[in-house]
Amino acid sequence: MQAPPPPPAPAYIYTDQWLAFDYGPAHPLRIDRLALTHELIGRLNMAQPSFPVRPADARELSLFHDPRYLDILQELSMMPQTADYYAFGLGAADNPVFPGLFEWSALLAGASLQAGELVSMLGHHVAFNMSGGMHHALPARASGFCYVNDPAVVIKDLMKRGHRVAYVDIDAHHGDGVQWAFYDTPQALTISLHQHPATLFPGTGLAEEMGRGEGKGYSVNVPLWPDSEDDIYIRCFDEVVPPVLEAFKPDYVVTQLGVDSLLSDPLANLNLTTRGYGHCLKRFRELFGDRWVALGGGGYEVVNVARGWALAWAVMLGREDELPEKLPREMCERLKLREDDQWLLDPAEKLRGRYFARAEADAKETVALIQREIFPILGAVKP
Ligand SMILES: [Zn+2]
Known part of the structure; x- marks a missing residue:
C-alpha cells in the first residue's frame, strides 16, 4: 500500500500589483508594508511562489456589499472626487478617494477569496493573504481604511457552500x-480581541455585544485596556478562544x-511583543491548522508589519524555530534602523505600563462575563 500523498504546502499569496495603489502621503496605511513583508520572507529563505491573484468581481463582492455602493466605488475609482459621497464614508480623511481604489479593493478581496478556495477546495491546510483583513467596511459604507470587507465576503462564500x-x-x-455581518446567525461565529472601545476606534466591541436573536452567544468580544501586554493578552486568549x-x-x-497590537x-496601545502575538499564531496552528484561511489586517509601523507577518508565515510553515533574533543586516542598513529597532523577535522584557493593573482587573471580569453568559449557550467548557 502506498502512503497517502502529503497535503499541499501552505499557500502563499502575493502580487506586486498591490503596490500600484496609494492612500496618499499622509495616510497611516502604507501599502509598501506588503512589499517589505514579502522581502523579509524572502531574505529569511521562507519564500514560496505565489498563487496568481485575480480580482474579485462585483457579483462576488455583493455577497456582502450593496450593489449601488459597489457602483459608486467603481465610478470614483475612475474619476476621483469626493463631493456628495460622505454618507458612504468616502472622502473622509480615513477613507480617501484615490485613483484605482476599487481595483485595489477587488484585488485584495480576490486574494482572500482565493485563500478560501485553496483551503476549502484544493486541500491546502492554510493559505495566507497578507493584503486582506479589511474588517471595518460595512455593506454600503467605507470605514477605518477599509472599502470592501474581504473577511465578510470570504465567510459568506464559504457559508454559501454549506460550511460552518x-x-x-x-x-x-x-x-x-x-x-x-453575522450578528443574527448561529451559522458563523465571530471572536474579536481588541483594545477597549472607550479608548480606540471604532468604539464598539464590549463583551456585552454577544449577538442577537438566534445569533445570541455567537459574537464574542474581549475588550482589553491599553497596556494589556503579553501576559494579560495570552491569558484572555487561552481562556476564551480555544474552548469557544x-x-x-x-x-x-x-x-x-x-x-x-x-x-x-x-x-x-495594547503593547504586545512578538511573544504574545506569536503565541496566538501557534495556538491557531494547533487548533485549526488544517483548515485555516489567514488574512492580514492593521499595522502602521511598517517594520513591525514585516516582522509580525514573517513570524506568522513561519508559524504556518512550522519553521518559527529557524527565525533569527535580528532582522537581516542588509535590511537594517537600508532602512537605517537604530540598534534597538533591529529585532525580528522582541527580546524578553517586562513592560508593565501605567494601566497594566487596571487592565488586569478588567480582563478578569471580562473573561468571567464571557464564561458565564456565552459558554453555556455554546456548550463551551472552561479550561
Ligand atoms: Zn487595527
Whole structure:
C-alpha cells in the first residue's frame, strides 16, 4: 500500500500589483508594508511562489456589499472626487478617494477569496493573504481604511457552500464590520480581541455585544485596556478562544492577523511583543491548522508589519524555530534602523505600563462575563 500523498504546502499569496495603489502621503496605511513583508520572507529563505491573484468581481463582492455602493466605488475609482459621497464614508480623511481604489479593493478581496478556495477546495491546510483583513467596511459604507470587507465576503462564500465558519480577529481594533455581518446567525461565529472601545476606534466591541436573536452567544468580544501586554493578552486568549472554537466545531476558520497590537504601533496601545502575538499564531496552528484561511489586517509601523507577518508565515510553515533574533543586516542598513529597532523577535522584557493593573482587573471580569453568559449557550467548557 502506498502512503497517502502529503497535503499541499501552505499557500502563499502575493502580487506586486498591490503596490500600484496609494492612500496618499499622509495616510497611516502604507501599502509598501506588503512589499517589505514579502522581502523579509524572502531574505529569511521562507519564500514560496505565489498563487496568481485575480480580482474579485462585483457579483462576488455583493455577497456582502450593496450593489449601488459597489457602483459608486467603481465610478470614483475612475474619476476621483469626493463631493456628495460622505454618507458612504468616502472622502473622509480615513477613507480617501484615490485613483484605482476599487481595483485595489477587488484585488485584495480576490486574494482572500482565493485563500478560501485553496483551503476549502484544493486541500491546502492554510493559505495566507497578507493584503486582506479589511474588517471595518460595512455593506454600503467605507470605514477605518477599509472599502470592501474581504473577511465578510470570504465567510459568506464559504457559508454559501454549506460550511460552518468561525472568524477570529486579533487586530488591535474591534472587527466590527464582520461582527455585524453575522450578528443574527448561529451559522458563523465571530471572536474579536481588541483594545477597549472607550479608548480606540471604532468604539464598539464590549463583551456585552454577544449577538442577537438566534445569533445570541455567537459574537464574542474581549475588550482589553491599553497596556494589556503579553501576559494579560495570552491569558484572555487561552481562556476564551480555544474552548469557544472547540464547542463551535467550525469547518473552516478565517483569522484576521492585524499586527497593530504590537508595541510601538502609532495607532494603538495594547503593547504586545512578538511573544504574545506569536503565541496566538501557534495556538491557531494547533487548533485549526488544517483548515485555516489567514488574512492580514492593521499595522502602521511598517517594520513591525514585516516582522509580525514573517513570524506568522513561519508559524504556518512550522519553521518559527529557524527565525533569527535580528532582522537581516542588509535590511537594517537600508532602512537605517537604530540598534534597538533591529529585532525580528522582541527580546524578553517586562513592560508593565501605567494601566497594566487596571487592565488586569478588567480582563478578569471580562473573561468571567464571557464564561458565564456565552459558554453555556455554546456548550463551551472552561479550561
Ligand atoms: Zn487595527
